[in-house]
Amino acid sequence: MTDPSLAQDHPGETAVQAAPAKQSVLTTMMYAAVPVVVFATVVAFVSLPVAIGIAIAVALAIGVLQLLRGETVMNALGGVIGVAAAGGVSAWTGSANDFFLIGIWAALLGAVAALVSLVARRPLTGVIWNAVHGGGHAWREDRPTLLAHDLATLAVTAMFAARFGAQQWAYLADSTGWLATMDVVTGTPLTVLAGLAVFWAFRRASKRLRRTAPAPATDEV
Secondary structure: OOOHHHOOOOHHHHHHHHHHHHHHHHHHHHHHHHHHHHHHHHOOOOOHHHHHHHHHHHHHHHHHHHHHOOOOHHHHHHHHHHHHHHHHHHHHHOOHHHHHHHHHHHHHHHHHHHHHHHHOOOOHHHHHHHHHOOOOOOHHHOHHHHHHHHHHHHHHHHHHHHHHHHHHHHHHOOOHHHHHHHHHHOOHHHHHHHHHHHHHHHHHHHHHHHHHOOOOOOOOO
């Protein structure tokens, strides 16, 4: 992955390298939505175990396609494991709506974690940025950088909270169709918006780090 801090020196190169990565993320999220839509569609016509089996089969087919496209095994298996876990919960409870239960509670946990990091004045995106860049930067002492990560983490909090709120409403309404709709609508679009905010915060922090970093010492001749 290209360090965003290099963008100011090679903006064209960074844009070219970032485009495939963004496309890959979008493709992965769209792949993840397909088994969900298939499950919500077929469960109205077949038994729950059959609908779960069809969703897992679709996820497996997509995983094979991802491997053929040269994507990592982790990406391919991730979708299959997620669908299998969701199907397992649904089969255990006997409710089609519980196919979405893991995603609902994961969204709540994500929102709480991001919000707690904001209250603690250690915004989550800043903590991640610092870890990625070696963990030794005093990024919280630079107010513009801290503000950027506050805003990015707030966007992440809003994304998770919106996902939880929309899906929990559909869950309480006992509507599998609406659950699938909310999963798709609050999935890719909101993730892309939050991702843009995080990318901006990472880029801003990296640029300020390079600008304010002391020049390396040089040996006197």
